[in-house]
Amino acid sequence: MMQQFYPSVPHGFRFELNKDMNFSAAHFIPSKDAGQCQEMHGHTYFVNVTIGGDTVDASGFLIDFKQIKQAIHKKYDHSVLNNHPEFKDKFPTTELLAEQIWQTIQDLLMATENKPFCLQVIVRETPTSYVIYRPRKEDFR
Structure with missing residues (x-):
């Protein structure tokens, strides 16, 4: 596996954890602005999650x-x-997928005793295109 390095997010935590993973999924973007992406198609998404605490x-x-x-x-x-x-009321774009992954991870972290924070989520849709989601400070509960 080729190691991938991503932009880091500045923080003051003592520990930082990064987890890379991938999954295969299909989607379509039902908007005329989406061009070919209006049709059902799939990706092997590569995800990096950064956690600090x-x-x-x-x-x-x-x-x-x-x-x-x-x-x-x-x-x-x-x-x-x-x-x-x-995604019932919104399109599953890579941007919104990154936000949803953040929410899933942050909910998981808030259920732990030490309560670390998900600082950023990177979702790579293709070898040349990725999105970074970084929450605002007020997003941490």
């Missing part, structure tokens, strides 16, 4: 890498993104 859990983790992968892979792999409830 000052405190580790009893096992010494910000969060176990496995939990991050399970939360995203299980949810989206081999699915049609348009069929997910979070």
Whole structure:
């Protein structure tokens, strides 16, 4: 596997965790502005999640890498993104997919004792195109 380095997000946390993963999914963007993307098509999405925190859990983790992968892979792999409830009233663009992945991860983190934060999510749709989602400070609950 070729190592990928992504833009980092400035933060003051003691620990930073990055998890890379991928999943395959289909989608379509039902808008005349989407051109060919109006038709159903698929991607192998590559995702990077950055998590920061000052405190580790009893096992010494910000969060176990496995939990991050399970939360995203299980949810989206081999699915049609348009069929997910979070995309009921909006199109499953790469931008909005990155935001939804952030929300899923942040909800998972808030359920932990040490409560780290998801600082950024990067979703690569093609080898040459990716989106970065970074929450605003007020998005952290």
